[in-house]
Amino acid sequence: MPTNAKGLQREFWVGALFMTVVVLLVIFGWLMGAIGPIQNHLKIFVLYNFAGGIEVGSPVRVSGVKVGKVSKIEFLSSAAEINKDSVSLKITMDVSMKAAPIVREDSKFYINMAGIIGEKYIEISPGTSAAPILHTGATVRGVDPPRIDQLLSQGYGVFGRITDFIDENEKTLTEFLGGMKELIGDANKLLKGRERQKIAGLIENLHAVTGDLHEISSRLKNPETIKFYDEIYELVHRAHAIDKPTLQKFLQEDGIRARVF
Amino acid sequence: MININKLCKSFDNRKILENISFSVVKGECVFILGKSGVGKSVLLKNIVGLVLPDSGTITVGEIKVDAQRPEELSLIRQRCGLVFQFPALLDSVTVFENICFGLRARGLLTSQVEIAARVKEKLKLVGLSEVVLDQMPTELSFGTQKRVSIARTLAVEPEYLLFDEPTTGMDPIATAGLNQLIKNLTVKLGVTSIVVSHDIKSALAVGTRIILLEDGGIVFDGKPGEFKSSSITLAQEFQMGFGYHA
Amino acid sequence: MIMTWLGRALILKVGEFLATFFLWISTVLSMIKQLLKLKFRARETLLQMYLLGVQSVLIMVVAMGFVGLMLIIELAFHMNLVLKHDSLVPAFSALLMVRELGPVITCLLLTSRIGAGIAAEIGSMKISEQLDALKMLSIDPIDYLVVPRWIGSVFAAVTLTVISLAIAIWGGAFLAAQKLGTSPGEYFNTVFFFVKFPDLAHCIVKSAVFGSLIPIVAAYQGFNCGSDSAAVGEAATQAVVRTSLYIIIADFLLTYLFYAI
Incomplete structure (x- = not known):
């Protein structure tokens, strides 16, 4: 028979082992998210x-x-x-x-x-x-x-329709592509042939015109021109109020006889 | 009364007991003798249901030994105390615990004072002092352990005492003391004993009846005086052996 | 002629095996029935909890600590070999530990530590007629011997498994930091993203089942031990061999069951 002291010692160790395991289980449970600390x-x-x-x-x-x-x-x-x-x-x-x-x-x-x-x-x-x-x-x-599966299925739909379109219009598309190819070939020839000089000239003229335009527009930007423009704008604005009856009245009442047209 | 009728028992197709029939009446002290391995211990264990017979019946009082009825078997085991060849004490508890185990398990005594008194009484009966009570069985000598085991059997105050080779491993003084104990129990307390033994000296000194087993059957059943004058070879061999040892 | 002889021998062997098997099952079932009555002997039970549980802690901690470290190294090797990537090593090692190796290795070690002891103890009690003495005292040997060992063994198996897991996982955290450069925070995040509470519950159920197998099989071997000293040794060996086998089979069945549900 275990003496009392020995018995108590055993009880202590069995209890200690048990408590250790309970604590470990609580820690595991907490780490695994099965239990959380009690709080609101x-x-x-x-x-x-x-x-x-x-x-x-x-x-x-x-x-x-x-x-x-x-x-x-x-x-x-x-x-x-x-x-x-x-x-x-x-x-x-x-x-x-x-x-x-x-x-x-x-x-x-x-x-x-x-x-x-x-x-x-x-x-x-x-x-x-x-x-x-x-x-x-x-x-x-x-x-x-976003539903990846739905996006994918919609994508499949679009691709499906494109495929159908290509299948249905294969002949037309082939002809279309053939025509395009011919057109590009012609254009290429055009650029390579005798007309090339003319086109070069054309581009040169275009360049000169845009240069002139640029000069004109830059001239328009100086303060005097802007002032001149403002005056013209005001004049036109005022002239806008002069309609046909006013003009007739002006001409008739003031006894001015003029050959307008 | 213990009644054994046509008892047969075999182990691994080897017949140990064949058609054994005898009765033991109250107040007898029967010694069952025989060579080793003849089935003497098996016979004892059959009586208390620790070994079950292949065929035949055993009744203790009016109760039949039947493994299917655990309550009745428990009652038989209370009425028939078996002292084992080895002390068979439980190693993990003290001598005191060993002796009062049966009392507690059967709920015979509940008061601690009564239990302690009973344990001390039986310890005194087997000639041991109270010093051993707090010791563990392994701290005791074989002879002392054996006495403790007898005290344990006596604690529940059985009507029948079955001894399985009680003097094995005991010195001559202890053997004499044990023989005296068996005699006292039989004469004074009217306990019926069945003793399985090789020890012809004890049988002749204590027994009121001797049964001799050979080859699974009973070859002699009679009083010690008749045994002494028996013409059966085995009976004579036993007595010669006794003479040799003496 | 030979075939007939072989056939007969085979049938006899099979018949003998089945007979033994059913005898075993019926004995074990009656033993379990008796166990479930739980006739509690507090002091003896506590003693067994101490002997089987507390005294096994050290060997388990050492053994399972090394198993945890081995898992990290081995899985790192596998992952680097196959996936060229080792960030999931902690998760896999912990998962393997919790679901399989924790309960199985702990209980196999426990079997070798206590199974042989239980079988030898009961076997030698049988030889020295202590079992018969118990019966004579109207005490059921199963109540007296097996129930305390059963409770002690289940207690030992569950507590030691949980401690083993803790040791292996924390040991793994240390080694992962050293070898894989995984910080402890990262380690535990990965581990507990995969290891969930049901895994821990499975682990505990498994260890409880294995823990109850040990004393049942060992006690069976002890109760059916032969009558000489060699038989006690044989009973002890058989207890360890059979319990280990049954633990592995039970592990498969339980894993299958948990996987199915």
Whole structure:
């Protein structure tokens, strides 16, 4: 029979082993995200149409800092209507209270992917100070992530139609391309042939004309010309008010006889 | 009364006991003699259901030995105390614990004072002092261990005592003491004993009846006086052996 | 003629094997039934928890520490060879450790440490008629001997497995920092992105199952031990051999089951 002291020593060691394992299990559980330290959480419901690989336990980040995790994913039995958009997926997330002041009504809830291992998480963009703070139990609409599969299938559609078009109009396209080729060949010949001198001359004249134009326009820019132009503008503006009756009246009443036309 | 009827037992197709039938009445002290391996111990273990017969029946009082009825078997084991050839004490507990194990397990005594008194009484009966009570069995000599094992068997106060070669490994003084103990128990307390032994001297000194086994069967069943004058070869050999040892 | 003889011998052998097998199953089932009654002997149970659990801590810590280090080196070699990239080594080594090697190696080591001891102890008790003595005292040997060892062994298996995991994972963090240049933060991020709580739960279930196999098989060998000293040695050897085999088979079955659900 173990003496009492020996028995107590054994009890102590068995207890110590047991407690060590309990502590290790708590640490493991915490590291694995199965249990968290007891604290107040902000419970927010986010509606999506497409979750993009988010799972229960996926992290929630605000400005890139982990502040919580997804605690529940459920399908709504009757789709909710938000801004005429029907949504059927409700993700419940627990967000730490320390992030509560910046999670506001105008915050956006994106689904993102991090790192080469492709961890999916929910990124909350900080809200503006003008918008009210979200309280626990609030329901918001999340930003659906782009659906790579849909993009791909649309891309396939476009490519399919192009292929169909090419198949259907193969003859026409061949003729069209043949014509184009001929045209380019002719143009090439034209440039290489005797006409080349003429074209060179033409380009030279064009160059001279644009040079002259440039000189004229630069002359127009000096202060005197601008003043002259302004006066003409004023004159024309005033002359605009002189319509036919006024002119007739002026000519008739003042007894001026003139051969105008 | 213990009644054994047409008992047969074999191990690995080797017949050990064949058609053994005898009865032991209250107050008898029966010595079962025979060479080693003749099945004496097997016979004892059959009585308490530690070994089950291939055929035949055994009844202790009115109860039939039947492995299918654990409660009745437990009652038989309480009424028939078996002292093993080896002390068979539990190594992990003290002498005191060993002796009172049966009392506690069967719930015969609940008060600690009564248990302690009973343990001391039985220890005194087998001639041991109370010093050994707190010792571990492995700290004791073989002879002392054997006495402790007898005290353990006596603790539940059985009606029948079955001894499996009780004097094996004991010195002559201890053997004489044990023989005296068996005699006292039989005469004074009216306990019925069945002793399996090679020891013809003890058998003649203590026994009221001797059964001789040979080749799985009973070759002699009678009083010690008849055994002395028996013409059976084995009986004579045993007595010659006794003479040689003496 | 020879074929007939061979056929008969085969049938006899198969029959003998099946008979032994069913006898084994029925004995083990009755043993488990008896175990589940949980006739609790607190002091003896505590003693076994100490002997089987606490006294095995050191050997487990050393052995599993080295297993953890070996895994990092070996997986780094594999990944660099096949993927030319070793950033996922911590995750894979931890996953392998938690799901497989942790419980299996711990319990195999535990088998060699305690299985032989239990079988030899019960075997020698049988030879010295202590088992019969227990029966004579109206004490069920299974209640008295197997239940405390069973509880002790399950306790030892679970606690030692958890400690082994901790040692292997933290040891791995150290080696990964030295050899792969993975910072501890990065290491634990990667590890606990892949290792989730269900993996740990599987690990604990596995170790509990293996832990209960050890005393059941060892006690069976002890109870059915022959009557000489050599038989005790044989029972001890058989206990270790069979328990190891059953642990590996049970591991496959449990892995398959966990994979299926």
